Amino acid sequence: MKVTLVDYTPNAEKKIATFAAICYNSDTSKDACARRITKLVDSGHLATLRFAYATFLVQGISRVTSHQFVRSKHLDFLQESQRYVKQNETTFTYPKQSEEILQIYDDAYGNAQMLYNQLLEKGVKKEDARFVLPEASHTSLYVTGNFQAWRDFLFLRNEKHAQWEIRECAELIGHELSQIAPNVFGQYERKTTT
Numbered sequence: 001m002k003v004t005l006v007d008y009t010p011n012a013e014k015k016i017a018t019f020a021a022i023c024y025n026s027d028t029s030k031d032a033c034a035r036r037i038t039k040l041v042d043s044g045h046l047a048t049l050r051f052a053y054a055t056f057l058v059q060g061i062s063r064v065t066s067h068q069f070v071r072s073k074h075l076d077f078l079q080e081s082q083r084y085v086k087q088n089e090t091t092f093t094y095p096k097q098s099e100e101i102l103q104i105y106d107d108a109y110g111n112a113q114m115l116y117n118q119l120l121e122k123g124v125k126k127e128d129a130r131f132v133l134p135e136a137s138h139t140s141l142y143v144t145g146n147f148q149a150w151r152d153f154l155f156l157r158n159e160k161h162a163q164w165e166i167r168e169c170a171e172l173i174g175h176e177l178s179q180i181a182p183n184v185f186g187q188y189e190r191k192t193t194t
């Protein structure tokens with residue numbers, strides 16, 4: 001899995017706090033903005049967070065995980081299409097299991113890939129051949145959203161009840177966000193990243 005922060009609002013916290021100053025007819029100095037950003041988050045004045053965004057490129061996650069990801073209604077997605085992109089060199093996610101169990105996954109994935117290739121050879125369209133591919137098949141997507149939407153995502157998925165693969169993805173995203181907006185996402189900073 002690879003998570004890359006590809007685009008974001010520069011000076012996001014300063015920008016949010018500057019725009020929010022209109023609510024209080026308040027000053028927009030650097031110090032005042034630094035104090036205000038924390039108060040906005042702590043008091044739940046979260047519409048202000050919609051004035052900054054971040055976009056990630058997420059690669060090498062399973063379709064199990066991308067399916068969970070797209071349930072976040074306020075994030076937006078552009079995902080590699082299995083209709084248009086040939087899946088003849090698919091890679092797969094393996095759960096953390098013993099060697100013996102992993103062999104079962106490996107056999108299933110290899111068999112599915114072989115069947116997919118056979119279907120293409122017989123003239124079946126990619127959009128139909130893909131039905132034999134496992135949910136473990138890797139996918140890539142761009143995900144964009146404002147800071148409130150990312151906070152909602154992290155609250156649900158960077159959390160012990162979340163499934164392990166999306167949690168790992170959320171941990172990487174949370175860390176990146178904590179670097180560009182520490183007062184909004186500081187709790188998600190990781191001291192070591194994978």
Ligand SMILES: Cc1cc2nc3c(=O)[nH]c(=O)nc-3n(C[C@H](O)[C@H](O)[C@H](O)COP(=O)(O)OP(=O)(O)OC[C@H]3O[C@@H](n4cnc5c(N)ncnc54)[C@H](O)[C@@H]3O)c2cc1C
Nearest residue numbers: 068070071072073074075149152153155156157161162163
């Ligand atoms: C541990 C875990 C297990 C899950 N298991 C399942 C499962 O078995 N089956 C399944 O179908 N889904 C499952 N989900 C998905 C879950 O039900 C949500 O669809 C998904 O996490 C997105 O969250 P959300 O819909 O609350 O809000 P988001 O889409 O993330 O929206 C963000 C916020 O917007 C607000 N909001 C969004 N939509 C509305 C609305 N219609 N009305 C009012 N406010 C709204 C809420 O405040 C929400 O917190 C699971 C999620 C988790 C984290």
